[in-house]
Amino acid sequence: MRFDHVASLLQAAGMAEARDAPLDLVDLAEESGELIEVVDERLRTLEDLGLLLDGREVGIGVPPLLLRAGRQYLRARGGVRPEVLAFAPRVIDDLHAREALLEASAVLVDDFGDAIAEGNAVAFAISVVPPEARPAMTPRLAVALYGAAVALIARLVDGEPAACVAEEVLAVALLNEARSWLYEADLDTTERAAALEALPSLFSLFEDSDALGGDVNPDITTWFHPFHGRPAAGHLGA
DSSP states (O other), rough: OOOHHHHHHHEEEEHHHHOOOOOOHHHHHHHHHHHHHHHHHHHHHHHHHTTTOOTTTTTTTTTOOOHHHHHHHHTTTTOHHHHHHHHSSTTTTOHHHHHHHHHHHHHHHHHHHHHHHHHHHHHHHHSSSOOGGGGGOOOOHHHHHHHHHHHHHHHHHHOOOOOOHHHHHHHHHHHHHHHHHHHHHHOOOOHHHHHHHHHHGGGGOOOOOOOGGGGOOOOOOOGGOOOOOOOOOOOTTO
16 A cells, blocks of 8 residues: 555544544545545555554544554654564554564574574573473473464464463563563664553453463473363464
């Protein structure tokens, strides 16, 4: 989608929000010279990307909400990588936080994969789990944990929750890595603070979980039991 198309809709949403008025698809279509169906599809795409809430799904006459990520997109004039836009868009309302999580995901998987290839899987796995679980780590469990890391990231991209305790434990490690990335990123103080504040929104995907507070069963074998409704396949049930 072209930046001018996106910008016009985001700006229209911002103005409608300021007036406490709903979006008028007929007016938007006339202004853009596009069919109403095209404008409607673009609005739904922008909502899926977490840039705005157009209000129509809430009820008739509900005004839109231009989200922080949408304002950041406008300031960047569209200079945002598609994969950043697509990372947990309905969960993380900050593009810098999304980028931090995306970069942290790459670091976690790459470093874990390298450790396995070099015969250091257990040492790496120990570095990303709570202290009370470290003595029980084995090479097989470390490999299963790597599988959980890959699966977790695939789920987060789609805004899906973790499927087992192992994935929740890795989500904590991912968040810590993302914080480190933000502290090193070229951001001003306000941008960094906002992104750091947005990061924990990731955990809204997870229901009450002891793992998020570091309180987990030290028996790592129990971490791979799939949550209710998840099939015991791959690392789940390892």
